[in-house]
Amino acid sequence: MNVTGIIAEYNPFHNGHAYHLKEARRLTDADYLIVVMSGNFVQRGEPAIIHKYARTGTALSEGADLVLELPVCYSSGSAEFFAGGSISLLSGLGCVDHLCFGSESSDLPVLMDAAMILKEEPAPYQEALRQFLKAGNSFPLARSKALIRCGHASAASVLSEPNNTLGVEYMKAMLQQKSSISPVTIRRLGSGYHEKGLSGTFCSATALRSVLTESVQDTGNFVLFPDTAAKMIPESSLSLLREAWNHTFPILPDDLSAILHYRLLTASSWEEFSCCFDIPPDLARRIFRLRSSFVNFDSFAELVKTRNMTSLTVRRALLHILLDLPSSEIPRDRSCPYAKVLGFRKEAAPLLKEITEKGHLPLILRPADAPDILHSFYSSDEKTRTLSLAMFKRDILASRIYNSLVTARYGTQIPDDYRQKMILM
DSSP, X not given: OOEEEEEEOOTTOOHHHHHHHHHHHHHHTOSEEEEEEEOSEETTTEXXXXXXXXXXXXXXXTTOSEEEEEOHHHXXXXXXXXXXXXXXXXXXXXXXXXXEEEESSOOHHHHHHHHHHHHXXXXXXXXXXXXXXXXXXXXXXXXXXXXXXXXXXXXXXXXXXXXXXXXXXXXXXXXXXXXXXXXXXXXXOSSOTTXXXXXXXXXXXXXXXXHHHHHHHHHOSOOOXXXXXXXXXXXXXXXXXXXXXXXXXXXXXXXXXXXXXXXXXXXXXXXXXXXXXXXXXXXXXXXXXXXXXXXOHXXXXXXXXXXXXXXXXXXXXXXXXXXXXXXXXXOTTOOOOOEEEXXXXXXXXHHHHHHHHHOSSOEESSGGGHHHHHHHHTTTOHHXXXXXXXXXXXXXXXXXXXXXXXXXXXXXXXXOTTTSOOEEO
16 A cells, blocks of 8 residues: 655645645555645634635545644644644554655755754754844744855755745654655645735645635625636635635634634733743743734734744744643644544545554544543553643634634534534545
8 A cells, every 4th residue: 555645734725736636646656645734723823714624625526535634733833843743643644655745946855955954953053043043033044044154055045935944844854753754745836835926827825815815805705706716726626615605714814813812811921821832931921011902913913023033923822822722732742642534535444444553643533532532542651641632622622713713704603523524525
């Protein structure tokens, strides 16, 4: 059995994602494609534009055989945590041979060289990085300057592109975890990751979200699905998105505003924020001090950010405050203690059997069974059992918060994870 893994957000699914799935199967001659996908909150520190079960349906309709949910502590983390949790999940299945990811470079040896440098972190690089961070540079800029100073200009160049950066983090995680998975990369086609215009056949998810968001903001909720966006989405997936349009989708970052503002106002001190994942004390103090100036999610993130702190860092911090995600619940080794199934194709039944027999992670098909499954699987490991249960409960909370955003915007009630059946195609 030849199995290839893909790590994705599909926020939302578009032609480029369909191309990736087809090329991944072709390049690796895969019998099965497993997608590890972010749930209802994504790495940008905001809610997904459309809920996870709709995105699961589009992935399955375009060729994925199995879709697993990446726990929210990883899906909302930095590139390093996002990659580490994803690789841990794929490795834990015990049957994944390849990871296929997109990159601007598509030069695997160059990407691997950069991954090796970041894994080893030579002493001169560490010292240079410390100096540039102390000088007030953001982490990405400080890292780039440190790599150049230490004679690794090619690595700095590679890490200037977002998909390259994620690819490097995937490979770094493979090295750190001694994973047997082999990396394969596909050159990214069409628009750049951050481009906001729609043109050609392949666009960026950023551009697609921008068009969908502007359609709602300019004309109100009840408008037709924009034709310009429809051209960028595969036909078989488009029907699913049209069905959800103005019913459960799109969800915008500012839909978080009211519930986040309430959470900020109810804090008694900045220490409540500093206990949350990936929030250093200086950022916690700044958020607490500025909370009275809160207008909405987007503007507050821009207000809080500083010269040495990116807006994405702030957005993720705000999301972790909202989710009340404590640092104590984040595994230091970035391990993923379970595999929660969002959907699969009926033809993939042999794959599920393979995972059950060869994997070293519990497979959760029904969330209601999760407590019993985790208790049984980790019966002799109290620490992992406690951590896995806490992580799973945080995923459930994240989905309930997301569903409340959908209800507030559209009046539509989405079943929570305990009542939502996984997608079977």
